Amino acid sequence: MIRIRSAAWWRATLALSLGSLLVFINLYAPQPLLPDLREAYGVSTLVVGLVMSLATLALAASLLVFGPLSDAIGRAGIMRLSLLAAGLLSLALALAPNFETLLALRTLQGFVLGGLPAVAIAWMGDEFEPDAMLAAVGLYIGANTLGGISGRVVGGGMGELGGSASGFLAVGLITLAGVVLFWKLLPPSRGFTPRRFELAGAVADLGAHLRNPTLLSAYLLGGLNFLIFINQYSYITFRLAAPPFDLGATLLGLIFLTYLGGTLGSSLSGRLVRHLSQPACMMMGIAIFMAGTLVTLSDSLPLILVGLTINAFGFFVAHSMASSWVGRHARQARGSASALYLVFYYTGASLGVFWLEPFWHLGGWRGVALGSWLVLGVTLSIAIWLWRRRPEGAAAS
Template sequence: MIEAGTSQFWRATMALCIGSFMVFANLYITHPLLPMLAEEFEISPLLASWSLTVTTLTLGLSLLVFGPLSDALGRTRLMLMTMCGAVLCSFVLSQISDFRWLLFWRALQGICLAGLPAIAIAYMGDEFTKKGLIAAVGLYISGNTLGGIGGRLIGGFAGELFGWQEAFALMTFISFFCLCLFVWLLPPSENFSARKVVPTQMMTDAYHHLSNPLLLLAYIVGGLNFFIFINQYSYATFLLADEPYYLSAGVLGLLFLTYLSGTVGAAFSGRIAKNIPQPLVMAMGIIILMAGTLLTLQGSLWAIILGFLVSAFGFFLAHSCASSWVSHTALHARATASSIYLLFYYLGASSGGFYLDPFWHSWGWDGVVFGSLVVLLITLLSSLMLYYKTSVKLERCAAGG
């Protein structure tokens, strides 16, 4: 098993972080381009957002396939194959000019992008010690945030300077470079034990995970937090592209630098969780996310930026803890357990826009904030319930022991 701090730990963690950067850069490249796409194709904000939504939707659904499939075929092979597919999709997207075809290839790309996130944490669960797993997950999710930032900056600036097709061309080159580094750095899997792909067993594993309240509550926390967080950014791009801000696509891309605070939150989540139970760290992150959401009501550009900085720190603090919680709480079929978490996570991202859209059209940004706080209250209560159930279980184990 790979111990934290060893050379193998850093090679494996760096490879997964680079792969994560590539995946999430490709996923979020259209985020700052939403106002540009709406104007160029003469479509509504909600329809323009489908250039992101359709990718997160197919990514989320594909996680149910790649996780269990990796239990049979191996982790590294599937991660490599799907990453190659994602690079190819980026190239094709740089060559098309019809919105319907853009949606088709973004949907296909979402399937390919699902490979690494469906498998990476299961790979860590196989190869790392528990202490190494907690540290590596925090760093890996930091790679997620850097990928999200990088993709949005590339999309914003390349889109503004050259056009959205050229943004995909640049992303193709960057993705291929990341793929080469991933292949070079990632150590081979040494503790993986293959299992046959049995659909009935997959359904049984999924049922057991979903009926386990210690996992289900973590799924709810991760899914509903992302349901709100990512779609706040989508509506913020339309808020800031309109009066009185009139920000361009390139400058809108800079808004996503606020994810850097999330990188810090994810990286330090493991250290914080050494002293505080993980469910309480989740609750802490949600409260910080709520505070950041409220800050954006001040209305000034700097208040909005500060609000998103605070929100990103809180969101990724909670997400990192919830993700690692699932991996070490699931006693079997870890890839399936992690895939279900990410399914909740990305289905949340795909559906949150539909929930927030009526608030946006009725009350503008104030409505988005109100709708966000309603859902975040649910996730806060879920994390506190998870802490209570964990405490009760520990007390029973102590009494029985």
């Protein structure tokens, strides 16, 4: 097993963090372009939101394939090939002739993007000692935030300079260069024990995870939190693109620098868990998320950005804890257990637009904040339940 802060730990953590960054560059590059796409194609906020929602929904569906498959054939090959396919599809998106083709390619891209997140944490569970895994998960999820920032900044900046095609082209080239480095850095698997893939067995494993209340609670917490977090960013772009702010695509891309709050939160999560239980950290993260949403109600752009930064910090603390909770408490089929967490996570992201859209139409951003607090109240209750019901021997977990 790989020990914390050993040379092998740094190499593996760097590789997985790079892979994570590449996934989220590809997934989120179109988000700052949504207001422009809405105008260019004459569609509603709900329809243009499918550019993001279909990709995340396809990603969620793919996890049900890649997770169990990785328990049978290994995890490294899936991660490498899926990243390669994602980069090639970004190049294809640059050539999409119409909105329908764009949606079809985004859906396919979402599916292949699931290859790395479906198995990365399970790979860590196979190869890392427990304390090494907790520290690596925080850095890995921190790379999620950097990928989200990079994708949106590149997408927004290149989109304003040369249209959406330029953004997709830049992301595709960045991804292919990163895949070469990822391929070289990822160490060979030594702790993986293959299981013969059987559909009935895979379904039984998924059913067992869903019947485990300790895991199911973490699944719901992660999915509902992400339902709010990622879709708040979509609606804030519509708010800030309109008067009195009138921000263009480049500046809308730059608002995602507030994700750096999430980079800090996920990176600190490994230290926080030394002093607080994982459920207590989840509670703290959600409470911070709720407070940040309150700050975004301001009409001051700097305060809105502060609120989004607070949101990102709180969300990623809770997400880091919930995802590592699943990796530590799954007793079997760790790959499918981690994948199922992400199924809930990305399904939440894809459904959030349908939850928040009525609130947006009824009350604008204040309506979005109300819809957010209703869901976050549910996830806070789940975290409190987990805190009260920690498994035996998990006082410090």
